[in-house]
Amino acid sequence: MRVPLPWLLEYCDPGLDVHGVEERLTMTGTKVEAIHRQGVGSAANFVVGRVLEAEQHPDADRLKVCRVDLGADAGGEPAVIVCGAPNVAAGQTVAVARPGAVLPDGRELGEARLRGIVSEGMILSESELAIGEGADGILVLDGQGADAQLVPGTPLADVLEIATDVLELEITPNRPDCLGVYGVARELHAATGAPLAAAPWSEDPGTPGAVAGAQVSVECPDLCPRFTARVFEDVTIAESPAWLKARLTAAGQRPINNVVDITNYVMLLTGQPLHAFDLDRVAGARLNVRRAHDGEQVETLDGQTRTLDGEMVVIEDAEGPTSIAGLMGGARSEVASDTSRVLLEVATWSGPNIHRTSSALGLRSEASNRFEKGLQPEQAMHAQAVATHLMVELCGATAAPGTIDVGEQGRPARVIRLREQRVRSILGVAVPVPRQAEILGRLDFASEPAPDGLDVTVPPLRRDDVTREVDLIEEVARIDGLERLPATLPARRGAAGMLTHAQRVQRAAEDAMVGRGLHEVVGWSFADPELLDRLRIPADDEMRRVVTLENPLSQAQSIMRPTLVGSLLDIARHNVSRNGPDVAIFESGTVLRAAREGPGSEEHHALGALLSGSLTPRSWRGARDEADFFAAKALLSSMLDALHVDWSVQPETWPFLHPGRSATVLAGGHGSEPARLGYLGELHPLVAAAWDMERTAVFAVDLGKVAAAAPPVVAFSPFPSVPALRQDLAVTLPDTVAAAEVLDRVRAAAGEILDDVNVFDVYTGGQVGAGRRSLALALSFQTQDRTLTDEDVAPVRERIVAALAGLGGELRG
Amino acid sequence: MIERIEQLQAQAQAEIAAAGTSKTLEELRVRYLGRKAELPQMLRGVAELEPDRRGEVGKAANQARQALERLLEERSVELQAQELEGQLQEDLLDVTLPGAPPQPIGGLHVLSATRRELEDIFLGLGFTVIEGPEVETVHYNFDALNHSPTHPARARTDTFYVEQDLVLRTHTSPMQVRAMEAHPPPLYVVIPGRVYRPDSDATHTPQFHQIEGLAVDEDITLADLKGTLLAFARAVFGEERDVRLRPHFFPFTEPSVEVDVSCFNCEGKGYMPDGSRCYLCKGEGWLEVLGAGEVDPNVYSYVPTTELNAPGYDPEKVQGFAWGMGIERIAMLKHGIPDLRLYFENDLRFLEQLP
Known part of the structure; x- marks a missing residue:
């Protein structure tokens, strides 16, 4: 809200410059967002x-x-x-x-x-x-x-x-009473102690009672708690005086004519919006407030036709709707240059209802902004009083006797006990009771002494905001307390800060990727439903069970990602097009699916990695590692092995992966069902092509399952003091035999004396014959107490060779 | 004989001194001291001399041999040193070539790095880290946080809906009541996570990240909030920082405050040494970093007492504070990141720079 400083100072002048006023208002809860200069910079000359x-x-x-x-x-x-x-x-x-x-x-x-x-x-x-x-x-x-x-x-x-500082204020939604200059003046009064002038509505030149020649009825008092109206005759429509136009302009309102300007001026001063009807254009000289019919149309002042629904409120005359309540008047009864009789409406509307209508119609105004915060019925007559003064003074009008007043005029005031001890215990600093009473008094709260503090009466304009003791504590604190608050730390009884095992695993997994040269990315959780087609996900696949938004920003952002692959690919494509073909990235984030049954979602924290192009920068000294299945697998190993996870892979097709180069990552499984951690593979060429990518390898694992498979504490296992005996063994096998099966056979045949076995070379080609390949195995034999000799392991080696022969293996050369 | 020995020695000495390589030296050793060389032959022939000459000749020959051996050794050491020096000169590398093979350098995304930094600060202050679901019920996201049934934040313009009573969480605050349901007081937790709101413009992205804080105990005051956030501000922005609490409004805290940190760019002055206005705090001297307050008593009333959290949260017996801060905002301030969209574009030129 824009408040011209001289206008504010007219009601409370603390003798501060604009920055002094800014500081006091900001530090007591009315934040000054900016200070604008309206008019000329200097008034000199x-x-x-x-x-x-x-x-x-x-x-x-x-x-x-x-x-x-x-x-x-x-x-x-x-x-x-x-x-x-x-x-x-x-x-x-x-x-x-x-x-x-x-x-x-x-x-x-x-x-x-x-x-x-x-x-x-x-x-x-x-x-x-x-x-x-x-x-x-x-x-x-x-x-x-x-x-x-x-x-x-x-x-x-x-x-x-002509040289006006204008304060742009942020008024919090609980303070509609501050949506007028006088309300802000009261805040300045409370914050500085400078005297506050009497309210501009304290003298009402109007009179109560029925009004001849105009009638109002309200069919929906739930949405219109109070409707007041006064009639002014002999109105002369003219330009407003310069002072009024200057103030409106400074406050951000365009001057129109004296009557409209008065309604705006009074709204800016009191916070209560008003609306002026040309009474001679109100058919039947009667207004009725009712819910709109579904689909009913109204032409508003801005010349647009608006379609309403049954929860919106209209004001109608004998010929139908003339205004949308609280939002905008209608063109038909607008004040014009020939208007001579004005009906001035000041009503109270249901805040939530106005907010709903304003959102639904996309129609926001200074009036709707105030109404939707919830104004009090008392404010209606505040505005009538001030407007009556000005109508007479500036438009030469005569106020017709009486005031139409339909609905409630106010409610009884609430009294709340404010305990001195409670103020101290919430704030951590004491505020003496007399000081509390003084602060509350400035804010228009009356207080009486009570045995343990004060009994405080809430003023009408604050009744929605201040309903409990703690609300009063806030009032005291914001005027006197916050700025004196010491900085202390909680006692922290029984609190020790630490990460959980799963949180440590997440960090370690991320660090493993960073340590291998990958960059972490943060992708969008929103995805396009088409993503599932581009990933070739079959219609009946689990991944199709996505969380769908009812009100997405766009169709392309209408589902929540069920996999990290989509966002990884989006980011990879962005970087390939801008920064070249080499991409090594990972993401650590939530993926979501709709719950299998009932409402809600199944969410897990996944870590996914994507490799494309070369893994290492170009070097003057030799070849580069290309991103392929095994590069991704090595990367996955570096993470899972660092976490001491007992894991393996099993060939399995995934819809978005190359069918010959895809696997499921498993954990455990010795004697129980293995946990499925995730997948590993090269992208299906059609999927890669959908993102304009060349060969790309990916993996993703569920970090929750990884954490479950990772031991929280690794136990020490003693190692022998004697060295191991290392031997190599080259064997040719049918190329259909998986390396893992070979290693399993070797381990089984050798028994405990075999400490470790690994494949260190793979060869296919003329020498080994078609349909066969050669594997070179590095064997490490070990006992706890004795250095082994070749003779010691010779029988073991024989058993191994025999076992491999069972797979069709033959020793090489 | 003696003359010959002296002649040989003189000749050998001259040649050894002149030898330029170990190879030449070895040839000289063979020529003068090898099995077939003259001097050793003389030594072997001493026995055949007449007895009265044996001593004289033998001694002279032996001395000559020893002298030559010594000279050869000395010269050999000299030559080897020279030759090593020469070899080292030849081994010269262009040390300015890059290391190889190149080791790729990875990095955490600045949002992760910042989240971890914040988690670590609050871990140090005795808080534990918990997480919560991104698809959240209206109950936890709004109702239990004291939002009136007609609160504007519930509108479809302000919140993503999955179903009537299911939303994408708009803040990390729904975990406040979830945490209190799961644990008895005292409770000290921070809740990092991704949150969603349907805004997309220069200063808003529809997804962003927050860290919620919640401390509930018998006697946790607003002053304790100030002290906790002062410790945070100094850890993140430097030891010289100060904080101030400005009154504000949030439905689920009372009193509510916004917390400003004194500007680290201008030392809180609002202007730079050259007199220009500080670009970061726009001359205010303070940076708005988060919203906070004492937990509204109404929030406790949404926490049922169960076996899990007994004795439960009676607002007359427990009190505490809560805050919510934006990770993007903290990282933006700290690293001078000009545009929110950079975070989610993930251009490698951005990722490689930060943190």
């Missing part, structure tokens, strides 16, 4: 002048040469000012910039020669002062302000707010 003569310029049809009285200080002699405005005339009181004045656009005014005549200044329009939009002609001050007899030479700033 802007004065009131009186046009003594205005004669045609001898050499220019559109210019007039004026002699302008600028007062005694200007040297006594009238200044010669050349003016191009059509409306300038002798006798006018005007706003003048003298040489040296700095205009809002930053230009410093000098003496200028205009068609041969030196002009000693400039007669100004509203827009030249940036206090309004009037640019058609000069601003005429006659009859403006409190004193029509303005003295030439008077600083212009004394007459008009």
